[in-house]
Amino acid sequence: MTNQGYQSPQVDVAALTRVLDGPYAEVRQTVRDGLVKHAGLLDEALELDRAAYRQRVLEVVLEMAEAGHTGLGFPKEYGGGGDIGASIAAFETLGLGDLSVMTKVGVQFGLFGGAILHLGSKVHHDAYLDDLISGRLLGCFAMTETGHGSNVQALGTEARYDVKTGEFVIHTPDDAARKDYIGNAALHARAAVVFAQLVIDGESEGVHAFVVPLRDEEGATLPGVRIEDCGPKIGLNGVDNGRIWFDNVRVPRTALLNRYADVSETGEYSSAIENRGRRFFTTLGTLVQGRVSVGGAGINASKVAITIAVKYALQRRQFAATDPDTEELLLDYGMHQRRLFPLLARTYALHFAQEVLAADLHRVSSNPDAADDERRALESRAAGTKALGTWHASETIQECREACGGAGYLSANRFDALRADTDVFTTFEGDNHVLLQLVAKGLLTDYSSEFEDLDQFGMMRFVAGVAVETVIERTNVHKLLERIRDVLPGGDDAWDADAGLLDPDYHLMMLRWREEHMLAGVARRLKRGMDDGMNPGEVFSRCQDHVIGAARAHVERLVLEAFVDKIATLEDGPNKAALNLLCDLYALSVIEGDRAWWMEHGRLTTQRAKAITAEIGSLCRKLRPIADDLVDALGVPPELRRTEMLDG
Structure with a gap:
């Protein structure tokens, strides 16, 4: 049932694939090969219980990290590939396989790692990038709250600066301000990039990002941190989504990701971007x-x-x-x-x-x-x-x-x-x-x-x-x-x-x-x-x-x-x-x-x-x-x- 008298073109499949793969054809093929290697995960996702499935997804992600497939967008001096375009091509191609693997990669290396890379300064890069790129440090991206979805400027979590100790006090004032639906949080994250209202002398300077430890090296939740599993979801059950509350958790002043704003030891707030709205937009724009x-x-x-x-x-x-x-x-x-x-x-x-x-x-x-x-x-x-x-x-x-x-x-x-x-x-x-x-x-x-x-x-x-x-x-x-x-x-x-x-x-x-x-x-x-x-x-x-x-x-x-x-x-x-x-x-x-x-x-x-x-x-x-x-x-x-x- 084709058009009479019309001769369809004879497609060169391999050449057309090269057109689609573009300049990162080698990267895409490497990821495809990895997905084929782990194709059995598609069956395991149907057969394993939720806990075992989460563990298998974690194992695959860590194996990919060890092979260097997940750190392509990070600076070379920290073990990355130094190529954001290659990173995007690799991540997109993960969409052909098990999507829990893709999502967990996105949380760990795109959100958690990306926030530290783009919002932090060299002190944060030196402290975290090598370990998070290799998978030795697993983290999460704690922005969304139960009471605030897209309206990030209205987040309720607070980071009050204590000038006496030189620390930020991270606190969840009520259940509406709990961090919710956070990937990696329920089981595997040892740290979180937490978005909170930076409060100095009772006045908020707007939403900023902080690196906050969640668990020790054995996986035990740290004092002042409470985490619950979000439970079964419609999909992506290989990803451990969780809810997080903070009860006056103290972190050092250097926990503030300070590329665009900083707080001195004496509690003086400074930013090269004077306009508060523009500063907030710039912060989100980096992500x-x-x-x-x-x-x-x-x-x-x-x-x-x-x-x-x-x-x-x-x-x-x-x-x-x-x-x-x-x-x-x-x-x-x-x-x-x-x-x-x-x-x-x-x-x-x-x-x-x-x-x-x-x-x-x-x-x-x-x-x-x-x-x-x-x-x-x-x-x-x-x-x-x-x-x-x-x-x-x-x-x-x-x-x-x-x-x-x-x-x-x-x-x-x-x-x-x-x-x-x-x-x-x-x-x-x-x-x-x-x-x-x-x-x-x-x-x-x-x-x-x-x-x-x-x-x-x-x-x-x-x-x-x-x-x-x-x-x-x-x-x-x-x-x-x-x-x-x-x-x-x-x-x-x-x-x-x-x-x-x-x-x-x-x-x-x-x-x-x-x-x-x-x-x-x-x-x-x-x-x-x-x-x-x-x-x-x-x-x-x-x-x-x-x-x-x-x-x-x-x-x-x-x-x-x-x-x-x-x-x-x-x-x-x-x-x-x-x-x-x-x-x-x-x-x-x-x-x-x-x-x-x-x-x-x-x-x-x-x-x-x-x-x-x-x-x-x-x-x-x-x-x-x-x-x-x-x-x-x-x-x-x-x-x-x-x-x-x-x-x-």
């Missing part, structure tokens, strides 16, 4: 690597799901459709193609968007002189890509499970673990809806100084303080329409009819116009509400769906641009032709998915909308002969796909 990593892991988990589903659809037959004596392969049915191929196209698209993001992170993090607006733009892009990447994982895994019928319901075929383990990705390292608000704030304020005010009031004050026309001009709606008139001979009124459906300029114009129109609309709504004297919180609440919609439109445009730009770097040939098919399918699927919006705003006729739907079907039929090659190129080793697909 952007976590969001980049989680988004990449979600995209890689999607690769596993789509590979399994396509492979199954190439085995399983059901009903006779074209030949009365032969049952049809599932993948030959148009509906099955429609279910899977747009997800495959989006997986490729997000992979290349993640590649751009990881390169930006490597560049900015390696440049101590990077401008503030560069860092804020990176934070925004990381937030948006993480949101779309992890939502894509949830959607893809569920759709692929259903597409595999009863076989997809068997634990041996991984969908239960993939679904359960990735479910939390949409909320850890930032709830996706909150992250998209962060994206929108950056767009509306043009990453100005007010951007560090992470609550909505900072954004509201900015938008209310400028003419709405200024925001609209910055979104370039009118300039975009001028570009449309230049590109399309029929002008603005005819752009919908004259552009080719498979023209990437048309795809990009559509997505840019939607993004900029929606952003200008948000600015108008916010401005109008403030001009009418409404409470800023109420104004923002009423516009919140528009804010998130504009942010999502922005990130979808970035994803398409990354895909188009990547293809432009390739030499003409079958692989480039195959990627063009996937890129066209991704772009048209985005337009089709929001066609009501474009029709409401006069940018899509009913005839054009029907033509797009028909073209998507045609693209799916063109992809059908090469679908197996396209999922093979994603690089999921056979040992991680499982082998019981026809038992359902």
Whole structure:
């Protein structure tokens, strides 16, 4: 059931995998080899009790640390690899295997280690990095509290400075301030990076980070520290999440991670960043690597799901459709193609968007002189890509499970673990809806100084303080329409009819116009509400769906641009032709998915909308002969796909 007269390109799988693996192909392959070595853990996760599973995950993580696979982003002088890009590539690839291993690696080396590296000074690096990189010192990242999730500025844990002893006193004033859902805390962490309100003479200087010991070398909890196991979770039960209370625990003054602020022996607070809001934003901004990593892991988990589903659809037959004596392969049915191929196209698209993001992170993090607006733009892009990447994982895994019928319901075929383990990705390292608000704030304020005010009031004050026309001009709606008139001979009124459906300029114009129109609309709504004297919180609440919609439109445009730009770097040939098919399918699927919006705003006729739907079907039929090659190129080793697909 392919397009008559159309010859699908002959994919060079190995070459396409090299394109996907990019500059860190060797790192990715090394991690794949390690995952294959430990592929039995996927079975053990089903067979072992929770305590034994946690122990096996710990053993695998420590073995990876000993082999040097987990410290690639740390300085070489402490035993690391000195390459943040390599670190991101390695972590993303862990998403192909057992996700408890990946998460425990992320907690130990990304969060705990990353906080000490990025928020600490040389004294902390010398004290901790060598041991934590090797796995001799296990730790956790104690930020989230029971009563405070995304609102980090309102954390209740206190770090009061005692000038008489030169110590900080870490204290949990009530149960709402207990540290909760903390990975590594229940069993294995001997230390924690604790985020707490730094209090001097009864006055808080805001949230800062401290290294606080939790257990002795034998694993016994230290005095003043109380830890409880969070118990069974929906997924990731190889990770020991726990709750932590501190009862006036004393730590030395040097426990403060003091890259951006310090306290003298006499209790004098100092910081090179005078603005408190900017200081807080800078502190959190250094931890952007976590969001980049989680988004990449979600995209890689999607690769596993789509590979399994396509492979199954190439085995399983059901009903006779074209030949009365032969049952049809599932993948030959148009509906099955429609279910899977747009997800495959989006997986490729997000992979290349993640590649751009990881390169930006490597560049900015390696440049101590990077401008503030560069860092804020990176934070925004990381937030948006993480949101779309992890939502894509949830959607893809569920759709692929259903597409595999009863076989997809068997634990041996991984969908239960993939679904359960990735479910939390949409909320850890930032709830996706909150992250998209962060994206929108950056767009509306043009990453100005007010951007560090992470609550909505900072954004509201900015938008209310400028003419709405200024925001609209910055979104370039009118300039975009001028570009449309230049590109399309029929002008603005005819752009919908004259552009080719498979023209990437048309795809990009559509997505840019939607993004900029929606952003200008948000600015108008916010401005109008403030001009009418409404409470800023109420104004923002009423516009919140528009804010998130504009942010999502922005990130979808970035994803398409990354895909188009990547293809432009390739030499003409079958692989480039195959990627063009996937890129066209991704772009048209985005337009089709929001066609009501474009029709409401006069940018899509009913005839054009029907033509797009028909073209998507045609693209799916063109992809059908090469679908197996396209999922093979994603690089999921056979040992991680499982082998019981026809038992359902």
